[in-house]
Amino acid sequence: MDYFKNKASEWDTPMKMEMAEKFVKELLKNYTPGKDQKMMDYGCGTGLVGMQLSKLTRDVVYLDSSESMLEILKQKLGAIKDFSKSIIHGEIHSYNQKDIDLITTLMALHHVEDIESALNHISANILKPSGVMVIGDLKEEDGSFHNGEEIPHKGFNTEKLTAQLQKAGLKVEKTYIYNTLTKQEKTYEQFIMIATKNNDEKATKSK
Numbered sequence: 001m002d003y004f005k006n007k008a009s010e011w012d013t014p015m016k017m018e019m020a021e022k023f024v025k026e027l028l029k030n031y032t033p034g035k036d037q038k039m040m041d042y043g044c045g046t047g048l049v050g051m052q053l054s055k056l057t058r059d060v061v062y063l064d065s066s067e068s069m070l071e072i073l074k075q076k077l078g079a080i081k082d083f084s085k086s087i088i089h090g091e092i093h094s095y096n097q098k099d100i101d102l103i104t105t106l107m108a109l110h111h112v113e114d115i116e117s118a119l120n121h122i123s124a125n126i127l128k129p130s131g132v133m134v135i136g137d138l139k140e141e142d143g144s145f146h147n148g149e150e151i152p153h154k155g156f157n158t159e160k161l162t163a164q165l166q167k168a169g170l171k172v173e174k175t176y177i178y179n180t181l182t183k184q185e186k187t188y189e190q191f192i193m194i195a196t197k198n199n200d201e202k203a204t205k206s207k
């Protein structure tokens with residue numbers, strides 16, 4: 001089931017755009033993408049993060065499991081006549097080129113059922129040696145962020161997520177709260193996590 005099917009056409013609200021801008025701004029405080037770099041926006045939705053970083057990188061791969069969200073992204077890229085980007089409809093395992101310098105994911109990881117499998121795949125089959133992963137997501141919450149709907153993860157305990165990244169061969173360099181969202185008078189914290197690929201391939205594979 002595509003949870004985002006009926007949300008796609010109204011996704012790009014000022015609030016969502018501001019959320020993506022804040023994340024990109026925070027990312028840029030910690031990491032400077034290179035003009036020769038290839039990045040992936042994982043769980044890209046309508047491309048709010050990737051389209052900003054597109055100006056600073058050589059190439060962007062947009063990946064998302066929702067056809068409806070990607071349809072809006074295609075319209076947006078079409079409007080600026082950018083037909084050069086790869087748009088992949090599917091799970092993270094659909095990509096295996098190991099040529100990505102930077103992978104970003106904003107507010108998507110809590111929708112991913114098997115985090116361990118996704119992180120292992122990113123580390124082993126997506127990121128180049130010394131590649132970087134930047135996550136923006138919710139800290140643990142009580143389920144009210146999605147109005148009690150069934151979502152794989154009610155935010156994240158960043159210590160537990162750090163350990164999961166570590167196990168997958170990704171070293172967390174930094175994590176901290178960078179934003180607070182208010183929804184129906186409740187507040188939710190957003191964290192950023194910056195991790196680099198551990199280049200000890202043997203250690204990564206044996207885990």
Ligand SMILES: C[S@@+](CC[C@H](N)C(=O)[O-])C[C@H]1O[C@@H](n2cnc3c(N)ncnc32)[C@H](O)[C@@H]1O
Nearest residue numbers: 043044045048064065066069091106107108111
């Ligand atoms: C909350 S939206 C965030 C979209 C975008 N990153 C943004 O900040 O506007 C989460 C996105 O993750 C995608 N998603 C959820 N589970 C996924 C999965 N297992 N693999 C790839 N994308 C997924 C959804 O389709 C949706 O577009």
